[in-house]
Amino acid sequence: MRGTTIAEVAAEAGVGVGTVSRVLNGSPSVSEDTRRRVLAAIATLDYQPSATARALSTGRTHAVGVIAPFFTHSSVIERVRGISRALAGAGYQLILLDVERPEQRAEAFRSLGVRGRIDGLLSISLAPTDRELRRLQQTGVPIVLIDRAHDSLPSITIDDVEGGRMAAEHLLDLGHRRIAFLGDEEENRFGFDSSAHRREGFVAALDAAGVPVLPEWILRRPHGRDAARDAATGMLAGTERPTAVFASSDVQAIGVLEAAQAAQVTVPEELSVIGFDNVEAAELTGLTTVAQPLEEIGALGADMLLRALSGEAVESRRMPLAVVERASTAPPVLAGRR
């Protein structure tokens, strides 16, 4: 790390370091003449200020940490993309922490807790424990939660219960009465609870419509296409088969689509499938889904953090959902009655 320093620039320009710093930071109190001389010196020496030194001196790193569990999941990617856009636009760097295993969760919060690494923290789907939170607050790092609510932290979320309800109502409106649910395991070491909430809204809507909810048609599996496909395969092999399935994520819905295809069950004639999220793959597979504005959520979350960074008080926000109809849902054919 040789690199030219501000002192060398000052010497070259024949001024004090303070003056160079002022030029660097666009202070108005520098004579036009001096400014030009300093700028010239900077150019000849090809000088670039040290971000570290500046950070130590100002107490701001201009970096934001982003905790992203299952970073390769499209829903996460799309949110990170929004974050990246907003951050870059504001001149902040994005420090990415991928969390795949529960141990990494703690590690991520710890490593970012280190003072002086980041100015703020964005956490996707994951909340800090009270202890971690205390530590983070102690270092004065503002936090904004994305896709996760919290008592004392601002967050940007969707109403998962309502989303589940919307999915159920879409199917009910089409005339379905034999509807299954396929979601994540609700006991998970990350504390994810979206799937459980979506299930609640879904069940509540069926109940309200007087449609029976069969326990064997409420499936909970580890998140992923394969597990979803296997579960759906089993369900489609039964004598009593649902006419529609609500999967609590697009990834799982695609697993259901695969199972249907393998079992020669036509979609949407014999089976309607609705997912959740509206990731790119949903469009690719023609999947009807409850859409949440993923990228926008990321961008808004970053904006909220940036505002918190500049001292503003920020309020939690809730983003709207909408059913996007594609080719995977239709009225039931009622094969059973034929």
Added chain:
Amino acid sequence: MRGTTIAEVAAEAGVGVGTVSRVLNGSPSVSEDTRRRVLAAIATLDYQPSATARALSTGRTHAVGVIAPFFTHSSVIERVRGISRALAGAGYQLILLDVERPEQRAEAFRSLGVRGRIDGLLSISLAPTDRELRRLQQTGVPIVLIDRAHDSLPSITIDDVEGGRMAAEHLLDLGHRRIAFLGDEEENRFGFDSSAHRREGFVAALDAAGVPVLPEWILRRPHGRDAARDAATGMLAGTERPTAVFASSDVQAIGVLEAAQAAQVTVPEELSVIGFDNVEAAELTGLTTVAQPLEEIGALGADMLLRALSGEAVESRRMPLAVVERASTAPPVLAGRR
């Protein structure tokens, strides 16, 4: 940024700051007794050292910059994932720079050129200009290129020409003689050249086999599923239709699959399609493809950089390719001759 400082810990433990620092860094020359006292003080004060101060003092940030163009493309994601894994394992932070537009390319290299931000740089598919390179080298930041070769920089690449050849040979072996190519525009402002190389290998293999290469069946379009679908739609509507298509990326191959479906052209009976990369969506759609080990490439690239960081000389590497056969390719039905 209040936070406890090393001085307070030293006071609490009744030792000098130097000693605390030694304990922090596991120096052997600290008596067991002193070490315990310091550790106790650290615990009571819940002290966390400042990463910035440490970085300024040691000249190492323990952060690596990753330039990722089109970060949402699965091929990039999968590589970033490998990078993230390798970096986290080594205690390095990953600073992500998404580049979507050509202007951002320069901006990315510039912002990371700032001294003191990162210890090393990983660039995916993008190479620095000579000028940018000089600047980066001047600050002593080692660089490793992923998916891009360079005269004076270590890189980890695949042989795109060979990959194109493999795709062609797979189709030739199946008996196809009427084969089209669909790839990226070769004049692009990022200087991406994989698609061009894949095309070269493809054409060379056809030439070698004495199979005619029709200019109207060499399609170059902006990268993306939609453009690929549109191009394929046009081609499939022609009177003379190919029996097979090699798309230079899985994303484009999927566009071709969609066009075929819309045009009622059955795959693989009436049209074989082979892609490139083997991203997750290829498996999802049953696409035959030339596979490159994306995640592994990312991880190895990060390893190379880490080694360079520790002063080792690193050699460029080239990773192997393999055709993964799925459901989208088969011998031609030769409908034309019937």
Added chain:
DNA sequence: TTGAAAGCGATACCAG
């Protein structure tokens, strides 16, 4: 083994 002090490279206050 340990304390004291000199950097690391900026910013920002205080005089002038």
Added chain:
DNA sequence: CTGGTATCGCTTTCAA
């Protein structure tokens, strides 16, 4: 408007 200097929080000699 500008120069000098203390300061940020740590690491790393240098003596003791």
